[in-house]
Amino acid sequence: MENSNEKIEIQGPLSTNRRRRALGFTNISFGWWILSIFVLLIIIGFIRKIFTPNANYFDVFIWIINLFLMPFGLSLGTIDYRAPIILRGLADGASLTFIISILSVVVGFFLAALLAIVLVNKNHLYGLKILAQMYVDFFRSTPLLVQILIVYFGFAQIFGNIIRNLNIPGFSYEVFAGTLALALNTAAYQAEIIRSGILAIPTGQTEAARGLGLTSSQTMRYVILPQAIRLIVPPLTNELINVLLNSSLVSAIGVVELTKMSQTLQAKYFLWQVYLIGALFYFVIAYTLSKITKKLEIKLRIPGLGVAND
Amino acid sequence: MTEEKVHENLSGTEPLIEIKNLYKFFKDFQAIKAPGVNLKIFPKEVLVIIGSSGSGKSTLLRCMNRLIEPTSGQIFFEGVEITSRSINIDEIRRNIGMVFQQFNLFMHLTVGDNIRLPLQKVLKLPDDEIEKRVKQVLETVNLLEKLDNFPGELSGGQQQRVAIARVLAMRPKLIFFDEPTSALDPELTGEVLQVMKRLVTEFHYTLVVVTHEIPFAKEVASRVIFMDEGEVIFEGKPTVVFDNPPNERLRKFLSKILEMK
Numbered sequence: 001m002e003n004s005n006e007k008i009e010i011q012g013p014l015s016t017n018r019r020r021r022a023l024g025f026t027n028i029s030f031g032w033w034i035l036s037i038f039v040l041l042i043i044i045g046f047i048r049k050i051f052t053p054n055a056n057y058f059d060v061f062i063w064i065i066n067l068f069l070m071p072f073g074l075s076l077g078t079i080d081y082r083a084p085i086i087l088r089g090l091a092d093g094a095s096l097t098f099i100i101s102i103l104s105v106v107v108g109f110f111l112a113a114l115l116a117i118v119l120v121n122k123n124h125l126y127g128l129k130i131l132a133q134m135y136v137d138f139f140r141s142t143p144l145l146v147q148i149l150i151v152y153f154g155f156a157q158i159f160g161n162i163i164r165n166l167n168i169p170g171f172s173y174e175v176f177a178g179t180l181a182l183a184l185n186t187a188a189y190q191a192e193i194i195r196s197g198i199l200a201i202p203t204g205q206t207e208a209a210r211g212l213g214l215t216s217s218q219t220m221r222y223v224i225l226p227q228a229i230r231l232i233v234p235p236l237t238n239e240l241i242n243v244l245l246n247s248s249l250v251s252a253i254g255v256v257e258l259t260k261m262s263q264t265l266q267a268k269y270f271l272w273q274v275y276l277i278g279a280l281f282y283f284v285i286a287y288t289l290s291k292i293t294k295k296l297e298i299k300l301r302i303p304g305l306g307v308a309n310d
Numbered sequence: 311m312t313e314e315k316v317h318e319n320l321s322g323t324e325p326l327i328e329i330k331n332l333y334k335f336f337k338d339f340q341a342i343k344a345p346g347v348n349l350k351i352f353p354k355e356v357l358v359i360i361g362s363s364g365s366g367k368s369t370l371l372r373c374m375n376r377l378i379e380p381t382s383g384q385i386f387f388e389g390v391e392i393t394s395r396s397i398n399i400d401e402i403r404r405n406i407g408m409v410f411q412q413f414n415l416f417m418h419l420t421v422g423d424n425i426r427l428p429l430q431k432v433l434k435l436p437d438d439e440i441e442k443r444v445k446q447v448l449e450t451v452n453l454l455e456k457l458d459n460f461p462g463e464l465s466g467g468q469q470q471r472v473a474i475a476r477v478l479a480m481r482p483k484l485i486f487f488d489e490p491t492s493a494l495d496p497e498l499t500g501e502v503l504q505v506m507k508r509l510v511t512e513f514h515y516t517l518v519v520v521t522h523e524i525p526f527a528k529e530v531a532s533r534v535i536f537m538d539e540g541e542v543i544f545e546g547k548p549t550v551v552f553d554n555p556p557n558e559r560l561r562k563f564l565s566k567i568l569e570m571k
Contacts, residue, residue, distance in 0.1 A: 207377055208414035208473075212428040212480065213404035222427060226418045304462020305417040 035291050038284070062087050086265050086274055093261030094281040100175065100257060101244040104182035105190075108243075109236075111183065112190030117220070119195050132191075139188035144181075145249050151181035152253040178250030186243050193235045197228035230300045237293040241286045248282075258282065324389065325350040326484055326516055327374060332383035334369050341369040343540035346383050351484070351518060356510055358527040358548070359520045361537035362563060367520045370537070371486050374518075375399075375406045388483075404432050407477030407485035411492050413469040415461035415476070421448070422457045425476045433480065447475040451505050467498030471505055478509075484516035485509070491523060499523065506530070524567060528552050536560045 041060045048060075062084065066075050076083040118125060118132040139147065155177060163173045201224050209219040251260035262278035265271075331346035347370060351357055359367045372378040374385060376392065376399050385393045392402050416424050422444055429440045448454045451471040461469050470490055477485055487506065491499040503526050509515045510530050521527060527534060527548060534551040536544040536559075544557045555561045 202412075202414075204410060204412050204414040205416065207372075208408075208410060208416070210400075211375060211377060211403060211406075211408040211410075212476070213400050213432040214428060215400050218431050222431060223416055227416075230418070302418055302462065303460045 035288060038288055039292075062091065082269050082271065086269070086271075086277065089261050089265050090258065090274070090278055090281055093256060093258035093278075094285065096170075096175070096255070097244070097247050097257040097259075097282075098285055100179050100182065100250065100255070101240075101247045104179050104247075105186055105240050105243050107179075107183040108186035108190055111187035112194055115187065115191035116194035116198060119191065120198050136188045136191055139185050140192075144185050144246055145252060147185055148178060148181040148250055148253060151184065152177040155180070172255075174250075174253050174255045178247075178253060178255045182243055182247060182250065185246075186239060189239055189242075190236065193232050193239060194228065196235075197232035198224055200231050201227050227305060230302070230305060233293060233297045233300065237290055237297075240289055240293070244286055244289065245282065323352055325386075326353050326388060327351040328386040329374070330384045330386075332370070332373055332385065333381050334366070334373055334378065335381045340540050342366045342373070342380075347542055349535070349542070351516065353483075353516055354514050355532045356517045356519065356530050358531040358534045359518065359537060360522070360524075360527065360534060360551075360563070362566075364539075365537045366540040367537050368488055371408075371488050371518065371520055374486065375403050375408060377408070400432075404428075404480055405483045407480060407482035409470070409473050409477055409485065409487045409490050411489040413461070413466070413473045413493070415469055415473055417461055420458050420460055421453070421464070421472050424461065424472060425479045428476070429479055443479045447478045448472075450478060450508070451475045465498060466494045467501045470494065470502045474502075474505055474509075484518065487517060487519040487521065489520050489522070491521065522567060524552060524564070536563065538563070 041064075045060050062076065065087075069075055069079070076087065115132045115136065118128055119136070121129060124130070152174070156173070159176060160173050163171070163176050205223055205227070206219055209223045210216070214222070247257060248259035251257060251263070254260070256264070258278055258281055262274050266274040327350070329347055329349040331348065332342060333344050333346035334340070334342040343366075349370075359370070361367050369378060373380045376385075380393065383393070384391055387402055387405070390397070390402075392399060415421075416427065419427060425444045425447060426440055429435050429443060435443075444457070445454065448457060451474055453468060453471055453475065456464060456468065456472070461472065464472065474490075490506070491502050494502065503523060506517070506519070506526075507530055510517065517530075519527070519531075531548040534546060534548050535542055536551065536557070538559050544551065544555075544560050550556070551560065552564065555564055
């Protein structure tokens with residue numbers, strides 16, 4: 001009985017839903033399709049950037065908007081003469097925002113890992129532990145804007161000339177100082193996240209590993225850290241998005257990233273909607289990053305130690 | 311003490327572990343009371359430690375491979391003092407297996423990798439030898455089909471058997487069991503106890519077992535130690551301890567446990 005029922009369904013004409021599902025367009029996977037296309041476009045943008053240094057990562061999106069308008073005999077420029085300039089400018093700013101935040105999170109992560117390992121150590125390590133604790137306390141208890149200003153003016157004499165002499169296009173001292181300040185700030189927060197991840201692993205794991213004869217560094221490397229990594233992916237995602245949004249503060253030292261660019265364009269055209277489009281850029285990047293890390297979370301999941309729930 | 315009588319047949323052999331005046335003081339209470347515990351563990355014997363919770367059984371066990379640092383006292387393993395600072399304790403621990411109450415399998419590794427990890431990183435064996443041992447120990451505990459499963463996918467009893475297999479693969483000289491069945495459902499304790507019995511009857515391992523399983527202790531123990539409030543109260547053969555307890559506190563403890571059952 002049950003078998004014949006199934007057969008009839010399969011042989012019958014496909015419903016819209018079924019056809020969609022057959023193509024992989026379910027409600028759940030729809031978001032992933034959009035995401036994959038978006039990531040693909042960014043990759044295209046990156047490759048283009050290698051060959052044409054003037055391009056920016058989000059150029060491709062402007063092309064696509066133009067492509068949709070083409071059948072109607074329109075383009076962005078003919079609808080509003082300001083649109084291509086604004087979009088192009090914001091895309092430039094978004095590229096810089098993206099690079100600055102990714103770079104500072106990655107640099108910050110390595111610094112944070114070192115800090116966390118010092119902080120979870122039972123020994124004082126000749127004052128190193130107190131120094132690490134002071135570092136974390138300082139960067140968590142002062143405003144990011146002040147930190148950016150301190151780094152910008154504090155390192156100007158040491159690094160200012162060196163970086164100007166390097167003469168890399170697009171890499172000014174302002175960008176360097178802004179990225180450094182963000183990296184130092186996020187390192188303090190990430191150190192606490194990693195520390196909590198390490199401490200969340202039950203002591204039984206350490207006992208078992210040490211009981212089998214593994215040294216303390218082997219225990220850390222093969223037993224504790226691999227499990228801690230899985231626990232800290234969600235809070236690290238949070239931190240990643242925080243840094244992305246906080247990076248708007250580096251506009252204060254004259255880095256022309258998304259926020260600064262919005263301000264400039266708004267001042268040029270007296271058009272408040274520029275900020276709205278700027279916000280949309282932030283949203284798209286943050287949303288994409290959160291989706292990617294969610295995917296990572298599910299990839300890393302193991303039975304009995306899962307964090308992701310779908 | 312009845313130590314003399316108990317050791318009559320073993321007096322010639324060298325003890326595997328010898329503890330002298332072991333004393334442990336935590337911040338706020340004495341886990342093992344001064345003047346401390348004196349104990350000898352001989353090869354091929356099964357030493358069962360019983361006692362109510364908080365009596366220092368687990369502390370004593372953990373002090374013996376220095377998972378907990380004793381406050382004072384000496385521990386000798388095969389005549390070598392392992393409490394001295396100059397000794398590399400990791401070298402000693404590979405000869406002393408330990409099975410825990412909460413299994414403590416590495417959750418991020420498969421059953422196979424759980425067993426492989428210490429063989430690779432501690433004993434540094436060649437790959438073919440590792441694979442041979444993994445197969446062999448999993449056969450011993452009857453879990454060969456779970457080789458590629460994660461610990462989270464196994465039942466408690468199966469997890470504990472994997473933990474035993476992981477210890478066996480190291481070919482230790484003696485194995486500590488810290489309440490191996492306390493975290494298990496009553497129906498699952500049987501399979502773990504059966505594996506432990508096999509270790510004694512077939513492989514003649516030296517075991518030190520902290521347990522509340524009186525029938526099991528009666529069956530396999532060659533010597534029983536009763537601890538209470540941080541000191542060894544009574545030591546003797548299982549027949550004496552369980553059938554005809556001569557000590558008041560021991561009698562009370564046993565009647566409490568049997569009441570529960």
